[in-house]
Amino acid sequence: MAATLIYCYDPMCSWCWGFRPTWIKLQKALQDLIDADQLTIQPMLGGLAIDSDVAMPDDMKHKLEGTWQNIQSSLGTEFNFDFWKTAAPRRSTYPACRACYVARDTGLEEEMYHAIQEAYYLHAKNPSDLDTLMECAEHIGMNPEGFQKTMQHVKNEQLLEEEIEQARHLGLNSFPSLALLIGNTLTPIPLDYQDHSSMLNAIKKALS
Template sequence: MTAKLIYCYDPMCSWCWGFKPTWYELRTLLAPLVEQQKLEIHYLLGGLAPDSDQPMPPEMQTKLQGVWQQISAHLGTEFNHAFWQECQPRRSTYPACRACLVAREAGLEEKMITEIQQAYYLKAQNPSDIDTLAQCAENIGLNKAEFIDAIAQVQQTQSLEKELAQARQLQLNSFPSLGLIVGNRIAHIELDYKSAKNMLQTIELGMRQLSGEGE
């Protein structure tokens, strides 16, 4: 039975940005299991903050700036703190999540995640704004006008909300998070932001336990 590893994320989650190098290393370590068809890797959107046109409250801005500094100190992650002076922050990540859904349909989800993260964390651009997301879409080879139509369609059909409900059902309530599924059994994988090898061992053990080996 093929196991599934679910990576639950939000493209505007700063801890997801910090986790990115280790996640990519883990993907490389898991490649043999994927090639042997013992494991599938799936992305699932978590959705940090719903749609809002309201400016982010000053206390929330201060809190998030502190989180960026904490991640940078802990993991060495690069952040462009000019974002907080050059942009009008909004506590709204759903538009960026919808952009990832549109890109997924074109097989470009990972590229869209990277574009959004780089725009946000390195270029001091605001992915809560459709103009920023449309530029990200164009950067990965999507047509701007078609992308804007597609993201409106995703909002109309509530495709994101359905995916968020799936994440909640799997109890993947923090971002990033990893869930390992075998059959109808799930194990939540403890994240190690500094060691992909530790997570590999946890996943391999989880695959054996969930499949009933040794029981």
């Protein structure tokens, strides 16, 4: 029976952006186990903030900008701080999460995740806006019209909310989170943002 490594994330979570290089290294290091059918990786969307058209209050903007500065100074992660001057931020990550959910059906979830992160953190575009998400969809080769229709379907059927509820049920309440599911046993994997080897060792230990 293959174990499942659950990666719980939100595409607009700045710590997920900071974790990205180490997460890529960890996935590469796990490739042998994946090829041997001992492990599968299952992304799960966390959903930081519900749908909202309300402009973000100034105190929250300053708080989040401070988080970006903290991540940049501790991890060396690149951010484009123009976002806080030029965009009209809203506290709403569900649309970006839905975009990743939609891209999953065509095997492009990771590509969508990265496209959203780069649009947001490097190009100061707002992934709370459908226009930005449609640009990302087109960028990774999806049909923008079909993408928009499926986004609406996922919203109408509350499919994202079901997945978020599942993540909460598993106790995956912070993003990013890693947990290894073997049968009915869920083992949290402590994160190391700068070195993948401790997480790799923890996964191998749990598998043995």
